[in-house]
Amino acid sequence: MPVQALLIGIGAICGVSTFLAILMVIADATIANYGDVKIKINEDKEVEVTGGKPLLSSLMEQRIFIPSACGGRGSCGLCKVKVTSDAGEYLPTELPWITDEEKKDNIRLACQLKLKKDISIRIPEELFNVKEYLAEVVSLKDLTYDIKQVTLKLINPDDISFKAGQYIQFKVPEYEMTAEPVYRAYSMASHPSRKNEVELEVRLVSNGICTTYIFEHLKAGDSVTINGPYGDFFLRDTDSDIIFIAGGSGMAPIKSILNDMADRGVERNIVYFFGARSVRDLFLLEEMKELEKKLHNFTFVPALSEPQLGENWKGETGLITEVLDRHLKSGENVEAYLCGSPGMIDATKEVLIKRGVPEGLIYYDKFG
Amino acid sequence: MTEGITFYAIFFAAIFTNNILLTNYLGMCSFLAVSREVKTSVGLGMAVIFVMAVTSALNWLAYRYILVPLDLVYLRYIIFIVIIAAFVQLIEMIIERVSDSLYASLGIFLPLITVNCAILGVSLFMIIRDYHFLSSFFYGLGSGIGWALAIVAMAGIRQKMTRSRVPKGLAGAGITLIIAGIMALAFMGFSGMIKIS
């Protein structure tokens, strides 16, 4: 009887599927249900979140922002948090970022640590100062063929306090290249005194999620979401001579620091080495000239590694490390601030140390 | 049931002479995708061993006590897949609950396995070959070990290969398939030693 056989078949599939589905529902409600967990922050503040999710995003829901440049993929190592309660073993995904020293202190990556029970953490007080901002794109301007200046006006809240050199995180909404929002770090190039505005200098990374969004989709008038400020790449208040070294979009935080020094009338000896490939990679030369006039003793040294024949380049040539090696006679009484690609930073750091700049006085932001 | 085959013969045959990956070419997609590093391929291999062994036993029970009595043998494909998927999902939840580090080293591979055709292949072969319960379990376990062996060997070769110059057109999946072919030839050397089908 074919009809009966068919019904038995359908019945069997439904039966088995229903049984398994019920099993899954039960499992979801028991095994995968971690209930609400409490996060105790700095021994005084306590928040309650749904368990099972990473610490980083749970804190973000509570509007507490831990620095992160990779948006939680475990590839930047910035989201370090000190955990003062037992939080289980380290995960293989955390280990590349955690030094032995940090292990003793129980420092964990907030994006990898899933919340399964109550936890106590300790974070720097200034992170409570980090906010999420709604902003509007005022303008997008080409600085070079692959660097754009993005100016944002803050809408809500409408002002930001930051130290020159710090960075914000830019939220990329879902679009062709990403199925979920991602966050990327960009240094603020604007003056800290202009509290209603944030200016970024973004270099296009081919096939990059965030930079493609900024270069190909973002228009003046669009709304964007950022959070910040983060970072400890800011000028230390000493009398030492200052060396800045940057390449590409590493210009951004240093421009902010220089303008801030000019505003505050800081009188220190400053040399700024800027590495680029050829003339078409240079930008903001006029502004640097202005700053040379405004600041007490400031020299801007652009250096080209591959100047093209037709460009008629009269300035320094060579890799930034070579140029630095030629200029810097002694590292005595010197403080250095580096910003750019990890490769450039590691290489120049080596030269500085060789010249006697103490490692502890070399500050940097790696754009990796 | 072929006369005289004991379950340990089946077990060893599944590892060497009838290696599911190298003689049946099943489970190729994850084999190609996750064989770049020995460490990760060991993780995936372990997960496959575990899932193959347990699902072959579960599917055998479902086959013997649900499908055969109800005369629904033709539904085995759907039922097997559903059981495998549910089992993998469940195990993933349990591992995540009990151990973070086990989850990080094994759990992340489990979703990949649901769609691994070698897992379904094992369940289907054991039915075709009419194995007993115990034989089925050891067949699953052996096949899993065989699959893990093949992927770890491949990962070892590929790790070495990062330092050699592969012609551009062959880089990636191309050269991997060629190596898999040569490995299969090598495994053919075992054939005839034990027969299971």
Ligand SMILES: Cc1cc2nc3c(=O)[nH]c(=O)nc-3n(C[C@H](O)[C@H](O)[C@H](O)COP(=O)(O)OP(=O)(O)OC[C@H]3O[C@@H](n4cnc5c(N)ncnc54)[C@H](O)[C@@H]3O)c2cc1C
């Ligand atoms: C503290 C900090 C401050 C930063 N400030 C700035 C800034 O002021 N201006 C700026 O332009 N960028 C800055 N960056 C870099 C920025 O956060 C992004 O990493 C970069 O813009 C690429 O993002 P994406 O989403 O487009 O690329 P992704 O989609 O993340 O990456 C695509 C591919 O490019 C590679 N990649 C990632 N970043 C780079 C890079 N910088 N150069 C070359 N390849 C890369 C990745 O490995 C990946 O393979 C900063 C980073 C940090 C950590």
Ligand code: FES
């Ligand atoms: S957010 Fe980048 S490593 Fe955690």
